[in-house]
Amino acid sequence: MRYTNMTIRLLMLLLMGLLAGCGKSPSGHFHASAVGDRFEHADFHLTDYNGKPRSLSDFRGKVALIFFGYTHCPDVCPTTLAGYAQTLRLLGKDADRVQVLFVTVDPERDTRALLKKFVPAFDPRFLGLYGDAKATAEAAKSFGVSYKKHPTKTGYTMDHSTFGYLVDTHGRVRLMVGEMEPSDWLAHDIRLLLASGY
Numbered sequence: 001m002r003y004t005n006m007t008i009r010l011l012m013l014l015l016m017g018l019l020a021g022c023g024k025s026p027s028g029h030f031h032a033s034a035v036g037d038r039f040e041h042a043d044f045h046l047t048d049y050n051g052k053p054r055s056l057s058d059f060r061g062k063v064a065l066i067f068f069g070y071t072h073c074p075d076v077c078p079t080t081l082a083g084y085a086q087t088l089r090l091l092g093k094d095a096d097r098v099q100v101l102f103v104t105v106d107p108e109r110d111t112r113a114l115l116k117k118f119v120p121a122f123d124p125r126f127l128g129l130y131g132d133a134k135a136t137a138e139a140a141k142s143f144g145v146s147y148k149k150h151p152t153k154t155g156y157t158m159d160h161s162t163f164g165y166l167v168d169t170h171g172r173v174r175l176m177v178g179e180m181e182p183s184d185w186l187a188h189d190i191r192l193l194l195a196s197g198y
Contacts, residue, residue, distance in 0.1 A: 006059070009031040017062045031185035032166060032175035039173035042176065044139035046103065046129040049116035052122055054129055056171050062099045063193045064167040065177070065186075070106035070158050076179065077102075081122040086183040087190070097194055099167075100126045105137050105147040105160050142153060143173070169195050 043056045056064070065084060081102065086094040102119045102198035104110035107130050110118075115128030131139065140147060147160035164177035166189060175189060 002081075016049050020147070028192070029031070030175055032177045032181060032188045032189050035165075035173060035176050039143060042142045042165075042173045044103065044129065044131075044135075044142060046131040046135055046139060047112070049112050049119065049128045051112065054127075056167065059099045059101075059167070060171045061169055062097050063169060063190050064099045064101055064171075065190070066101045066103060066143070066165045066167065068105050068140060068143065068147070069105045070104050070160070071110050071114055072106065072157070074129060074157070078122075080162070080179065081119070081126065083181070083183050083186070084164075085123040087186045089126065090183055090187040091190060094191060094194060095125070098190055101129055102126060103129045103139060105136060105140060105145070107132060107160050143150075166190065166193065 036162065045053070045055050048054050065087075067077075067080055067084070069080065071077070081100075084100050088098065088100070091098060100123065102115070104115060110128075110130055112130065115130055116154045119126045119128035130136070139145075143165055145161045145163075147158055150157045150159050162179040164181070165173050166175040166177060177186060177189075
């Protein structure tokens with residue numbers, strides 16, 4: 001099959017355009033699970049480790065990544081926060097438009113001072129939130145998070161949900177992030193939320 005010079009040039013221009021677009025705008029599908037209107041009224045009224053009262057509206061204009069856990073967690077919580085730190089590194093400058101929030105489900109032990117030491121150890125931009133037993137229960141219920149104290153010989157651990165939540169720039173919960181979500185998938189979903197203006 002013969003191609004004219006004009007056809008070859010048009011094909012080359014098309015190919016160059018496609019290649020130029022690679023990596024600049026993420027594809028239009030999310031890796032995490034879309035939750036739609038399931039958490040339409042989700043919110044919290046907690047305090048950050050600097051002593052400032054916080055609610056979801058404080059983070060509008062950014063994508064918020066929320067995880068409920070506790071500082072004495074032996075595995076899931078530190079692994080998850082380390083993964084979120086890697087996600088921020090992958091985001092580069094876009095990380096400035098993201099806020100990671102760690103909400104403790106163990107207010108009995110997770111004091112403001114302990115949260116201030118534990119949470120930023122993964123990334124100084126992370127923010128830890130706490131409340132009394134009632135505020136913690138209300139926040140967890142709002143996000144469909146379950147947690148329960150599990151006695152041990154040396155004290156107790158906390159059984160808790162291990163999902164994260166991505167909140168768009170308008171303060172709406174959009175996605176539920178799985179425990180083993182790869183950092184690059186999570187970065188992709190965050191970029192998509194940022195680029196779409198949701």
